[in-house]
Amino acid sequence: MSINLFYVPALLVFVALTVYPLISGFQMSFTNWDGYSAARSFVGLENYARLLQDTTFRQVLANTVVYGVGSTLIQQVLGLALALALDRPMRGRGVLRAIVYLPVLVSPVIMGTMYYLLLQYNNGALNDLVGLVGAGPFAWLSSANGSVAIIVLVNSLQFVGLSMIIYLAGLQSIPEMYYEAASLDGARGRQLFAHITLPLLRPAIATSVILNLIGGLKLFDIIKVLTNGGPGYSTNSVSTFIGVTYFDAQSAGYASAMGIVLFVMIMATTLALNGLLNRRRLDS
């Protein structure tokens, strides 16, 4: 009996719930199926052509890129700053790390609900704060651009702790003697950072960027809770828009095509970044 039997159960789950859906989704993307009736006919590339023309989808795609890139930028800057500040020994370091990290473990649905209490127009906690300096009250979630920016910010703050601990682990892997040697040669704070810390953090930067970018491009939960894609469809990501197109607009074929676009987008980004950031190969 071969030891390969050990992976048969996992392989069965994989084929049934990953490979088969992917293939069947690909097939559906060439049909006009509504998701319910028995009728479906082959329409070739019509759904994909429609995606190119669809101005709503174009905005959804742009939002998705903003969610991905925006979150990545904010998380790298804040995450690295937090890691640098919390790397050296000081009182309360453990507690501060734990507080910054806490939201990573909380369901984004819960974070979104709690943030809504801050962002609400009537009696919202943030408006109370800006009111102290005589500004506002603002309807934070009323405009498309403002809402997109707030979603980026909320997502970044929720997961900044993940970047922080990745950078902390990276900082701790840099041998102290490099700093000592450079100091003997007369290097100072900023030079040490630019010539030792940053180059040696490369693997940590790569890990954090890939994780944040993919996470941002797949964003779903926070959008659903904070704006539910609105006003109109203006804050949807591709992920949330797939659900809307399938269940609300009853266009299963069209939603499948969006699914394929999302899959290709994530795959291309992952492969490109892995190559670009020169990570060690995962396999063999």
Add this chain to the structure above:
Amino acid sequence: MTLSRRAWGGVVGVFLVGMAAVQLAPFYVALTVSTKPRTDLSSRWLPPMDGIYWDNFARAIERGQMLTAVKNSVIVTLLATILVVVLGALAAYPLARRRTRLNKLVFLAFLGSLMIPPLSVLVPIYTLMNRIDGVNTYWGIVAIMVSGQLPLAIFLYASFIQTIPISLEEAALVDGANRFQIFFRIVLPLLKPVTATVVILAGVFIWNDYQMSLYMLTTSDMRTIAPAIGAFFSQQSSNLGAAAAASLIGLAPILVAYLFLQRYFMKGMIAGAEKG
């Protein structure tokens, strides 16, 4: 312009305290809102002045069915995580130790599936589950969660097994043990540290899942915490105290776990991030 060391220390201190305050603000506000009646229009930064108003919690439990949701989350997370650990460790062993061309291909396929976002296959998954009556069942959502978390688990287990010296297994082989005995008696007990990582990564992901659970669990007796809060929140737009209370109830289990297992949570997440 260079800041003196002391001034710089002050800037860092303000930054850290500010970030901590920003991160705690949503939790604090949820606490004040959940403990005041809806008629109390005082600032949400202020604690309840007339004593704690418990009705919001009662409402979250009765109308929001939060206790049912917690129970469902426990069942789904427990079952799915156990399956991920068992199927993942089993599958990783031959893939790490017998690197034939076929096995390399199977491993690559598992790895590649990490790039498939769950929502990209929403239509075919829902259609499939609907056809085999898996919508609104424990086994349906468990199966989807397991398939989502298996690839990373297999990868983590395989990487770990490759770091175990093969001489142990060879010695056992010489002593007449077969491959199955070797796996269960020698390899499996050594996998404890990586199992902790897998349990934390898969457990937290499954516990918090919304994107699939939202569509797969649509009845109030089946919903797990995330979709239950999502649904309750959208019904309670005029009574956010109850929504805040529901959030805190949903938050409690993970908060307790974090308090006791903080070290493992951070370590596990780093290990998962670096390998994934």
